[in-house]
Amino acid sequence: MFNLILFGPPGSGKGTQSEKLIAKYGFKHLSTGDILRSEIANQTILGLEAKSYMDQGQLVPDAVVIGMVDAALNANKGVNGFLFDGFPRTKAQAIALDELLQTHNTSINLVLALDVPEDELIKRMVHRAKTSGRSDDADENVQQKRISVYKNETLAVAEHYDQFGKVETLNGLGEIDEIFSGICAAVEAKS
Numbered sequence: 798m799f800n801l802i803l804f805g806p807p808g809s810g811k812g813t814q815s816e817k818l819i820a821k822y823g824f825k826h827l828s829t830g831d832i833l834r835s836e837i838a839n840q841t842i843l844g845l846e847a848k849s850y851m852d853q854g855q856l857v858p859d860a861v862v863i864g865m866v867d868a869a870l871n872a873n874k875g876v877n878g879f880l881f882d883g884f885p886r887t888k889a890q891a892i893a894l895d896e897l898l899q900t901h902n903t904s905i906n907l908v909l910a911l912d913v914p915e916d917e918l919i920k921r922m923v924h925r926a927k928t929s930g931r932s933d934d935a936d937e938n939v940q941q942k943r944i945s946v947y948k949n950e951t952l953a954v955a956e957h958y959d960q961f962g963k964v965e966t967l968n969g970l971g972e973i974d975e976i977f978s979g980i981c982a983a984v985e986a987k988s
């Protein structure tokens with residue numbers, strides 16, 4: 798089993814690269830943002846609670862997100878590997894993920910960090926808002942809030958995995974296919 802975390806700030810291209818990785822390697826995609834948006838679309842209690850945080854660019858509470866991931870791991874026993882996208886987003890989530898994976902006799906093999914400058918992140922979010930309908934992409938204050946949450950809470954996830962030598966940082970600027978080639982090289986070097 799090969800488990801990968803695709804790591805990076807909002808707008809760094811995690812979703813785009815995830816789709817390509819799944820097509821090539823058959824990972825089971827686990828995007829907490831996608832799961833939360835589907836809970837909102839289905840108007841579940843969890844979705845209603847999460848929406849208020851997401852609309853403000855804040856993180857959904859750790860316990861909620863960790864519970865969702867626990868359920869997804871249990872529902873997908875026997876897959877070749879998971880691609881975690883947008884999770885973990887806090888150090889507490891990273892520690893919880895390591896513990897959950899341990900109970901499934903597996904662990905994180907690689908954390909791929911996409912590096913994109915802040916002005917480019919904002920441009921991409923503004924552009925994405927035009928077609929995605931995502932309210933959290935359209936509002937300038939929410940964009941800034943998400944970037945500051947990334948710096949203050951999410952960067953600690955890379956530090957957590959760096960102590961185990963699991964982090965590879967790649968330039969996330971340039972052609973999508975060129976970035977994807979770099980990602981594939983890093984995956985293959987570790988598998």
Ligand code: ADP
Pocket residue numbers: 806807808811829830831833850851852854855856857858859862882883884885886890933943
């Ligand atoms: P992006 O990477 O563009 O910010 P996501 O779809 O990953 O998009 O996340 C959108 C929002 O969903 C986040 O701003 C946050 O409110 C919520 N969210 C997603 N994943 C998590 C998580 N692991 N922990 C807490 N909140 C999350």
